[in-house]
Amino acid sequence: MSDLLSGLRIRPAGSADINAVLRFWRDAAEGTSISDDHDGVARLIARDPEALLLAERDGEPVGTVIAGFDGWRCHLYRLAVHPGHRRQGIGRALLAAAEERFAALGGRRADAMVLDRNEPAHHAWHASGYAPEPQWSRWVRHLTD
Template sequence: MRGMNDPRIRPASADDLDAVLAFWKVAAEGTSISDDRTGVERLVARDPEALLLAECDGDLVGTVIAGFDGWRCHLYRLAVHPDRRRRGIGSALLTAAEERFAALGGRRADAMVLDRNERAHHTWHAAGYAPEPQWSRWVKPLPE
C-alpha cells in the first residue's frame, strides 16, 4: 500500500511527452541528441512500457527509461525533480524498472550515468549498481 508521499509509478503516454521534455530540462543533468519530441515519441511508440514516470499528488517528480532489447536491460534518464530528491523516488523508479526487466526475462541491467554527475552516483551504488572500469563507452550520433 502506498503512503501519501509515495510516488505512483506508471508508463508514459503520448499525452505526457511535452511534460517529460520540460521536466528533463529542470531535473536531468545535461541533454541528449534524442531529447526531442520525435525521439521520445519513437521510444513510446516502439515500447510503450519503457518510459516510466513517478508522480506525487499529480505532479511529475521523476522518470526513468527502462529499455530492453531482448538481450540486455538498459537504464537511461533516471531523473528526480531537484525539490523532491532524497525521498526514495529514484529508488522507487529503479525498483519498477527492475521488476519490468524481470518480467521480460532480463538478466543484467546497465545504466548510463554521467561521470560528472557525482550526486547520482550514491543512488546507483545504493541500488547495487557499480561502474565497470574495464569498459569504455563509445558513441556516435547517427544521421537523422
C-alpha cells in the same frame, strides 16, 4: 511504503505526457541527449510503450527512468528526480519498477548510463546496488547531426 513515498504513482508515460516529460528533464535531468526532443520520445513510446516510467505525485512529474530491453540486455537511461523531491526514495522506487519490468521480460542484468561528472548520481546508483565496470567504455557514433 514510507511516508515519503505516500501518494507516489509510477506508470508508463504515454504520448500525452511527452511535452511534460521534456519540460521535466530540462529542470531535473543532468545533461542532454540527442534524443531529448518530441520526435525522439515519441519514437521510444511507439517502439516500447512500457519503457518510459513516470513517477507522479498529485498529478505532477517528480521522476523518470527509461527501462529499455532489447531482448538481450536491460538498459537504464534518464533516471531523474525533481530537485525538490530528492532524497525521498523516488529514484530507488523507479529503479525497483524498472527492475520488475526487466525480470518480467526475462532480463538478467541491468546497465545504466551515468555521467562521469554527476557525483550526486553516483551516490544514488551505488545506494541502489549499481557499480561502474571500469573495463568497459562507451563508444558512440551519432547517426544524425
